[in-house]
Amino acid sequence: MKLINTTNTHAELVKNQLESTDATLVEVYSAGNSDVIFTEAPTHYEILISNKHRAIREQEIEKIREFFLKRKIDQKNIDSSAIRTIYTNSLIEISIPIKG
Numbered sequence: 001m002k003l004i005n006t007t008n009t010h011a012e013l014v015k016n017q018l019e020s021t022d023a024t025l026v027e028v029y030s031a032g033n034s035d036v037i038f039t040e041a042p043t044h045y046e047i048l049i050s051n052k053h054r055a056i057r058e059q060e061i062e063k064i065r066e067f068f069l070k071r072k073i074d075q076k077n078i079d080s081s082a083i084r085t086i087y088t089n090s091l092i093e094i095s096i097p098i099k100g
Helices: 009-019 060-069
Strands: 025-031 034-042 045-053 085-087 093-095
Touching: 009 025, 009 034, 034 060, 045 060, 060 093
Parallel strands: none
Antiparallel strands: 025 034, 034 045, 045 093, 085 093
């Protein structure tokens, strides 16, 4: 699975997220038919995975989670035991709290 940064093509989404939430960084990625939104805020990181065509497989969730944990998140600053994943039919939300 390859994640491609498509943030530039989602300028309105990014602008709205930055204006209406506590987010300080919003990035959008494409993983085939799945879209991934990565958000960084002062108290947490959030990864949203959506797929309008099919259910998201657990293997995909783990690969995406690992990608962001290795490349975008300072693991020394997070509370790994408090990471929560919420599952719905076409949307997965991974919330990663920052220690504080």
